Amino acid sequence: KNEVEQSPQNLTAQEGEFITINCSYSVGISALHWLQQHPGGGIVSLFMLSSGKKKHGRLIATINIQEKHSSLHITASHPRDSAVYICAVRRSATSGSRLTFGEGTQLTVNP
């Protein structure tokens, strides 16, 4: 079993829909990251969370440390949101701040 599990693996939505991507992890963590990877391959950091909730534009990320679970929400989705969304955790007491990654969620938003 992977230490970081994402669901769903694939998600197709219509423009305007509210989208939720889930991430569960099985290890103690210091921080959780949400990343976005566009078809061209580049990876961009969206959020880093250690508790609570963060919002940036139409994106909202939440984390529940006790339940070892995080969600990424996209409000009023748009075709340009189509990308792979990746959850990654920095394990507690890890040297070098290295991350353990989930397998990613492929999101397609149709017009």
Place this chain on the structure above:
Amino acid sequence: NAGVTQTPKFRILKIGQSMTLQCTQDMNHNYMYWYRQDPGMGLKLIYYSVGAGITDKGEVPNGYNVSRSTTEDFPLRLELAAPSQTSVYFCASSLVDGYTFGSGTRLTVV
């Protein structure tokens, strides 16, 4: 501010050849990493460095080597390329958090 620069973007290698993937960052980050991404799999850590002169193995180090002679540069060396090393390689740098990724190198070994 260029961030993390990786070269080359694409490369085809024959089995047994060697090459170096270059990675340079201009943000004065102490931490640097090499990850590989295989289809349908999460990124896997190959090697990482916590500062100049200090490197350590990640999850999948076999067949690779690294060096960190300066804060800015963290090259990844492939010796005796094998088909199993066909992958997309990402270099990244960070402070404690706040990751910046390079644009990736797509490597095919034939």
